[in-house]
Structure formats: structure tokens, C-alpha cells
Amino acid sequence: MRKAGYHFNSDTLSFDKIESSLRKRLWRLFKKFFSSFSLAIVMLYLVYAFIDSPKEKLLKRKYEEVLTQYSLLSNKVEHLDNVLKDMESRDDNIYRVIFETDPIPSSIRRAGSGGVDQYEHLRQIDNADLIIGTAKKIDELSKAIYIQSKSFDKIEELAKNKIDMLASIPAILPVSLKDKNTHQVTSSFGYRMHPIYKTPKFHAGMDFTGTIGTPIYATGNGVVIESKFDKGYGRHVVIDHGFSYKTLYAHMDKILAKKGQKIKRGDVIGYLGNTGLSTGPHLHYEVRKNDKPIDPINFYFNDLTPDEFELLVETANNTGQSMD
Numbered sequence: 350m351r352k353a354g355y356h357f358n359s360d361t362l363s364f365d366k367i368e369s370s371l372r373k374r375l376w377r378l379f380k381k382f383f384s385s386f387s388l389a390i391v392m393l394y395l396v397y398a399f400i401d402s403p404k405e406k407l408l409k410r411k412y413e414e415v416l417t418q419y420s421l422l423s424n425k426v427e428h429l430d431n432v433l434k435d436m437e438s439r440d441d442n443i444y445r446v447i448f449e450t451d452p453i454p455s456s457i458r459r460a461g462s463g464g465v466d467q468y469e470h471l472r473q474i475d476n477a478d479l480i481i482g483t484a485k486k487i488d489e490l491s492k493a494i495y496i497q498s499k500s501f502d503k504i505e506e507l508a509k510n511k512i513d514m515l516a517s518i519p520a521i522l523p524v525s526l527k528d529k530n531t532h533q534v535t536s537s538f539g540y541r542m543h544p545i546y547k548t549p550k551f552h553a554g555m556d557f558t559g560t561i562g563t564p565i566y567a568t569g570n571g572v573v574i575e576s577k578f579d580k581g582y583g584r585h586v587v588i589d590h591g592f593s594y595k596t597l598y599a600h601m602d603k604i605l606a607k608k609g610q611k612i613k614r615g616d617v618i619g620y621l622g623n624t625g626l627s628t629g630p631h632l633h634y635e636v637r638k639n640d641k642p643i644d645p646i647n648f649y650f651n652d653l654t655p656d657e658f659e660l661l662v663e664t665a666n667n668t669g670q671s672m673d
């Protein structure tokens with residue numbers, strides 16, 4: 350109940366009750382309401398500005414957590430990148446060296462991720478630098494991993510090829526030299542006095558003496574491309590080993606290998622003899638690369654110890670005329 354207002358009347362010396370109009374009362378009411386309302390707004394503003402609500406506190410904490418997790422994720426990506434760099438370096442400097450292949454240029458390995466535009470939509474987000482940086486790193490990593498996996502495919506193929514090559518190229522003696530009494534190198538690769546013409550002539554292989562009927566071994570995997578008799582080489586076999594290598598086994602007494610036959614290293618392809626242009630029972634053995642004879646002495650690495658090899662080189666160097 351509102352208190353009534355009074356006005357002192359000096360004429361009547363009494364208090365007259367002030368009768369206020371409805372409009373005036375409403376106006377007073379409105380002013381009071383307005384001032385209270387303004388005060389409330391100011392108070393609310395101060396509360397919201399300086400004190401967080403429990404909900405806000407929770408959201409802020411969650412935001413901080415997300416940010417921390419993102420930083421951790423970014424560190425993990427960085428770590429993965431270092432692991433991959435290590436793999437790339439081993440690939441370039443070890444695996445590719447073993448298989449005689451060029452390293453992958455870094456311009457290909459670490460090609461850029463194609464302009465900044467693709468990350469533009471992330472610019473609006475808070476902590477855009479952190480998020481763009483991580484997104485960029487993950488994209489680069491994905492590309493580098495793809496290139497690395499392709500490289501390993503290539504290395505695998507080269508390794509398979511290398512195993513095949515190691516099994517194919519000549520790598521053992523065509524006759525067993527374990528019994529020194531029956532087999533010896535009597536002539537090596539190079540210019541030798543020809544036994545029949547008595548003039549220096551290029552000897553394109555190595556001669557191994559032995560008794561007729563001694564087994565002759567294929568020195569690497571391959572396919573027999575010649576198995577026949579002619580006046581010079583007598584009964585002879587030529588094996589194509591692939592990888593541009595061929596071997597010739599001449600003056601055989603008897604041939605076992607047939608033309609077109611697949612041969613494994615160590616298979617007996619025939620027996621030592623004295624057929625064709627030959628001055629005594631022996632095997633004339635040639636190694637050819639791109640159809641050019643090369644010194645067979647470098648192709649016995651599978652079955653000779655370093656000492657045996659040295660002895661063989663010494664014997665080969667001291668030989669005089671060839672036997673064919």
C-alpha cells in the first residue's frame with residue numbers, strides 16, 4: 350500500500366492530502382521499474398563478464414583438453430615422420446645401393462602438398478595454425494608413405510631378380526679340382542701359344558685336364574642352347590644363363606644335356622673327352638658376357654676358399670700353351 354502524500358496549506362494551516370493523477374503514479378512506477386531493471390542488467394553483465402557459469406567452466410575445460418590432445422597428436426605425427434625419414438634414408442643408402450639402383454630424389458619423395466588453398470577452410474577455426482600445420486603434415490606423410498611403399502615393391506622385385514641372377518650366373522668350377530692328380534688348370538684366359546699352329550693365339554677360356562669320363566658340371570642355372578659336335582669344339586654344350594651370360598663346355602667325350610633343356614647349377618651335362626681340335630683329354634670352358642668371352646677365373650666364387658682361389662690364379666698364370 351502506497352503512503353499518501355501531504356501538502357502544508359499556509360492559508361488553512363493544515364495538511365492537505367495530495368491527490369496524484371493516475372498518469373503521474375504510472376510514471377513514478379515506470380521510473381522505479383526502469384531503474385531496477387537497469388541495475389539488474391548491469392549486475393548480470395558484471396556476473397557474466399567476470400564469473401563463469403558451471404556450464405562455461407565445463408566447456409572451457411573440454412576445449413583445453415581437445416587442444417592438449419591435438420598437440421599430442423601433432424607430436425605423434427612428427428614422430429612418425431621421423432620414423433619414415435629413417436626408412437627413406439635406409440632405402441636410399443642401403444637397399445638401393447645393394448641392388449645397384451639410384452636413390453629416389455627428395456623432390457619426388459617430399460613433393461609439396463599442392464598450394465595453401467586446400468587448407469583455407471580451416472583458417473576460420475581457433476588455433477588455425479596448429480590445425481593446418483597438423484593437417485598439412487598428415488597429407489605430406491600419406492604421400493611419402495605411398496612413395497616409400499612403391500619403392501619397397503621395387504626393391505622386392507629387384508631382390509627376387511637378384512636371387513634369380515645369383516643362381517644363374519656362372520659361379521662354380523665346371524670340373525671338381527678336389528683331386529689334384531686327376532684335374533689341373535693347364536691353360537688360362539689370354540694370349541697363349543697355340544699347340545698346333547705354334548703361334549701366339551688368344552685363348553678365350555680355361556683348360557682343365559683330366560681323365561676321359563670325368564663329370565662336367567653346369568656352372569649356373571640356364572637353358573641349353575647348343576648341344577652338338579663340330580670340328581673345332583668337338584662335342585660341346587652352350588648354356589644361356591640369362592642376364593647376358595653364356596658358358597661353353599668343349600671337347601666332351603659324351604654329352605648328356607639336350608638342346609632346350611633347363612639346367613640347374615651343378616647338373617652333370619656331359620663327360621670330359623678329347624673330341625674336336627684338342628691335343629689331349631681336357632675341358633675347354635668359356636664364360637661369355639654379351640657374347641664376348643671374359644676371364645672365367647672371376648666366376649668360381651661359390652666353391653673356392655680364398656686360399657684355393659689364390660692357388661688357382663697362380664697355376665693359371667704359370668700355364669704355357671693351350672690345349673686347343
Ligand SMILES: [Zn+2]
Nearest residue numbers: 555556633673
Ligand atoms: Zn682351351
